[in-house]
Amino acid sequence: MNRAASPSQPAASATSSEFAAYGALVTTAIVWGGSVVAQKYSLGSFSAVEVSVIRGLGALAILIPLWWWQEGGNVTFSARDFAIFFALGLAVLGNHLLTLFGLRYIGAGAAGVIIGASPAIQAFLSSVLIRDVPFRLVWGGCAVSFAGVFLVVGLKGEGSSGESPWLGATLVLLAQVSWALYSIGGRRTMERFSPLTVNWTTLGLSLLPQIPLLWTDQKVAITGVASVPVADWLVISYLIVFATALGQQAWLYGVQGIGPARAGVFVNLIPVSALVLSALLLAEQIGLTEVAGIVLVLLGVWLVNRQSARVSAS
Numbered sequence: 001m002n003r004a005a006s007p008s009q010p011a012a013s014a015t016s017s018e019f020a021a022y023g024a025l026v027t028t029a030i031v032w033g034g035s036v037v038a039q040k041y042s043l044g045s046f047s048a049v050e051v052s053v054i055r056g057l058g059a060l061a062i063l064i065p066l067w068w069w070q071e072g073g074n075v076t077f078s079a080r081d082f083a084i085f086f087a088l089g090l091a092v093l094g095n096h097l098l099t100l101f102g103l104r105y106i107g108a109g110a111a112g113v114i115i116g117a118s119p120a121i122q123a124f125l126s127s128v129l130i131r132d133v134p135f136r137l138v139w140g141g142c143a144v145s146f147a148g149v150f151l152v153v154g155l156k157g158e159g160s161s162g163e164s165p166w167l168g169a170t171l172v173l174l175a176q177v178s179w180a181l182y183s184i185g186g187r188r189t190m191e192r193f194s195p196l197t198v199n200w201t202t203l204g205l206s207l208l209p210q211i212p213l214l215w216t217d218q219k220v221a222i223t224g225v226a227s228v229p230v231a232d233w234l235v236i237s238y239l240i241v242f243a244t245a246l247g248q249q250a251w252l253y254g255v256q257g258i259g260p261a262r263a264g265v266f267v268n269l270i271p272v273s274a275l276v277l278s279a280l281l282l283a284e285q286i287g288l289t290e291v292a293g294i295v296l297v298l299l300g301v302w303l304v305n306r307q308s309a310r311v312s313a314s
Contacts, residue, residue, distance in 0.1 A: 112274020
């Protein structure tokens, strides 16, 4: 009796673990979609560099104690490791600042659609730089995703409202290129270091070049901290705690639970949540252009994932 019952226990445990992983991934995708809206909102009181620096410092205040508690300070770094982390940190810097500067010129909903093309951008760069997937297999899906981005920005959909949608879209696209380079470059690094180690070190090093930039891009430093409404501080807290510190760890937990291939599908929820939340919280309009654009973006990502899965299976 005991021997017959024991096989079912691991199965139940695995089901519970997978359920928790799915929950973590869904929550993180929605939180990251909300972070696009939060970043757009925060630019009312803060400059782009101020948001990035405050967000980074706040996240480090959470991540470093968590890292010390989990890994006990036993990790050692060589000069070469620091050089690699600094290069990855520059990619983090590019992703954060380019997104924020892009949001000055484009709506959060349209930016969310562009961010939804991130898996296609990463697949495209991977096929070109490290050739893990043949370019001939992914170019079609990438083209469909980019067509969705062009549809939203090129036809000036309701959600692309802003001073200069094309400039904003270009900056947000370049931010996704930076993130793709970070993901590609971090693969081998995470074979030697934990994701938490890579997370806080690259985030910390990304802040170093930004400190001098604070003198060139100021808003709250001029108007004073007292001028910032409580709601804006709550938005910044959301970016620090949920979008930057805990969101990354929840994502890694989900990837560990169900694997990177299945976890990647949940990235598709980010543009959907960004578009919906931008309408609810920022009163941005969602038109047929945005809906058609997001369908094309997600279709392209699906095609890329489908072809990549075939290569992995063979």
